[in-house]
Amino acid sequence: MTEPVVASAEQNSAFRRNAELLAAAFPPLLVAAERVASIVAQGVHGRRRVGSGYTFWQFRQYQPGDQTNRIDWRQSAKSQRVYVRETEWEAAQSVWLWADSSASMECRSNSNLASKNERAIVLMLALASLLVRGGEHIALLGRDRVPYTGQTALTRMAETLWRLGRADRSLPPQVHIPRYARVVLFGDFLAPIEEVAGLVRAYGADDVEGHLVQVLDPIEEEFPFAGRTEFRGFENESHVMLDRVQTVRRDYLQRLLEHRQALADIARSAGWTFLHHRTDHSPQSVLLSLYQGMADDRR
Numbered sequence: 136m137t138e139p140v141v142a143s144a145e146q147n148s149a150f151r152r153n154a155e156l157l158a159a160a161f162p163p164l165l166v167a168a169e170r171v172a173s174i175v176a177q178g179v180h181g182r183r184r185v186g187s188g189y190t191f192w193q194f195r196q197y198q199p200g201d202q203t204n205r206i207d208w209r210q211s212a213k214s215q216r217v218y219v220r221e222t223e224w225e226a227a228q229s230v231w232l233w234a235d236s237s238a239s240m241e242c243r244s245n246s247n248l249a250s251k252n253e254r255a256i257v258l259m260l261a262l263a264s265l266l267v268r269g270g271e272h273i274a275l276l277g278r279d280r281v282p283y284t285g286q287t288a289l290t291r292m293a294e295t296l297w298r299l300g301r302a303d304r305s306l307p308p309q310v311h312i313p314r315y316a317r318v319v320l321f322g323d324f325l326a327p328i329e330e331v332a333g334l335v336r337a338y339g340a341d342d343v344e345g346h347l348v349q350v351l352d353p354i355e356e357e358f359p360f361a362g363r364t365e366f367r368g369f370e371n372e373s374h375v376m377l378d379r380v381q382t383v384r385r386d387y388l389q390r391l392l393e394h395r396q397a398l399a400d401i402a403r404s405a406g407w408t409f410l411h412h413r414t415d416h417s418p419q420s421v422l423l424s425l426y427q428g429m430a431d432d433r434r
Contacts (some may be wrong), residue, residue, distance in 0.1 A: 138220070141283070167257050168257045169259035170267050172268075174419050178432060181337060194274045195218065197216075206218070206219050207220045228315075228316070228317065229313060229316045230316070231274050232262065232263060232275060232276060232319050233259075233275065233276035233320050233322075234252070234255040234256050235305055235324075236250070236299060236300075236301055236302045237301065237305040237322075239323060239325065240255065240323060242355065243352065243414075244352050244354035245415075246354070247368055248414050248415055251350045251351065251352055254342055255321040255348075255411060256321075257418055258321055258348065258421065259321050260293060261422055264283045265426055267288055272285065273288050276307050276318055276320075277357060305322060305324075305325070305326050306324075311341070312343060317429070318344075323350050324347075325394070328397045335401050345408075346407060346428065347402050347410070348409075348411070349398065349410070350411075351412070351414070353413050362381075363377070363380070
């Protein structure tokens with residue numbers, strides 16, 4: 136019998152031990168994150184942002200809540216719409232970060248690979264490092280009340296992550312964050328697509344920009360099983376035994392593709408971006424794409 140490298144629902148004590156090992160590994164993870172950030176930083180440039188600066192950027196249609204002294208009456212007089220002036224932000228923007236730490240993120244099909252959780256944390260901390268280098272304010276979504284900046288913000292974020300155990304949910308909380316802030320979410324996003332859509336809509340309704348980064352193990356991407364195989368869930372799911380598992384491979388890969396396309400559609404409909412990443416691929420490539428995508432955003 137071929138058995139995938141997954142954990143059973145009875146391995147709660149093992150999960151606790153894994154959490155302790157992960158905490159012990161955080162200093163190396165932070166070093167790895169800084170290394171990834173340093174490589175990516177060589178190929179990126181500053182970005183323009185909306186805010187309270189003085190350099191004119193663009194006009195946009197007036198929205199409820201906008202200050203009336205920002206209305207450009209001359210531009211508005213040219214049409215039936217009311218327009219406000221937007222300026223390039225000369226202050227820092229807040230970016231709220233989150234990485235999935237639920238049990239399913241323990242997946243690691245090869246001892247030479249990072250687990251999904253470890254890779255998500257490295258990517259998140261590497262992005263945080265790039266952001267504070269650019270003068271941005273960063274915060275842990277659902278943990279920090281206010282964002283922080285500078286190297287101390289990165290250290291604070293890492294220390295907070297060390298103290299956290301495994302999460303009960305595979306999606307972040309819906310908490311209030313400032314309008315025009317950004318959220319960047321790292322996880323496998325294998326939760327029901329309706330739950331992901333509800334989360335994105337909730338933040339999008341508050342004019343929050345966002346980015347989804349799906350992190351999967353190659354075993355989840357390829358489904359390389361054959362013969363009689365037992366699948367054991369990470370999160371108390373029922374065990375499943377298949378006699379000829381290779382017969383469902385095509386259906387599995389099709390459903391994974393459809394799920395990923397649904398995630399991309401959800402992100403696109405909200406004006407967000409979506410990226411996917413395998414733990415056997417270089418973290419630099421997806422981080423560079425993510426950071427450049429954030430740099431290309433315009434309001």
